[in-house]
Amino acid sequence: MSSTKGSEHRGRTALFGVAAVVALLLAVPFSMWLSRAPASFTQTERLGAEIGCVCGTCPLRPIATCGCSFADGMLARLHQEISAGHSDDEIMATFVADYGSVIKIKPAGSGVGLMAWLAPMAFLMVGAVVVAGVISHWRTNQHAADLQASGGQGGADVAGREAASPDDGSAQADRYRDIVERELDALDD
Secondary structure: OOHHHHHEEEEEEEEHHHHHHHHHHHHHHHHHHHOOOOOOOOOHHHHHEEEEEEOOOOHHHOOOOOOOOHHHHHHHHHHHHHHHOOOOHHHHHHHHHHHHHEEEOOOOOOOOHHHHHHHHHHHHHHHHHHHHHHHHHHHHHHHHHHHHHHHOOOOEEOOOOEEEOOOOOOHHHHHHHHHHHHHHHHHHH
């Protein structure tokens, strides 16, 4: 691989990396904004969707939709707290004190909770950069192999364009000639 091709490959990989970081920085606040309950929801609907059933048989379903008797008891307790005029934070603190922080379906927006928001997106972004880098590397290797197979003589390259003739003196032809010569030398060794 020529130094030009290597730097182009590294440049593309760096560009993919920067794009992934920018996407991650935009995705985290956007996903946290999307996770907010609409203002039209009542306090019962909002908190019933954020508190999970901890009966042991339900996979932490929201108490508003669970349907088991344990969730019904938690919902009744929620109604009592709301009737007493407590705020969302006070009610959530009461439930966390009684059942533990495991009842929170939505992670907090700071500390370890923030990591719960970031980790899936970060892994997806890293995976996208790796896949893009691998595909770019494969395309570069395939292009060099196609050029070597054609012997550097005219004809069509991978994209169907007319390849430069080695005799036209252009910089591109010199680059292709260097690639073919290195590949041929590597085969002789």
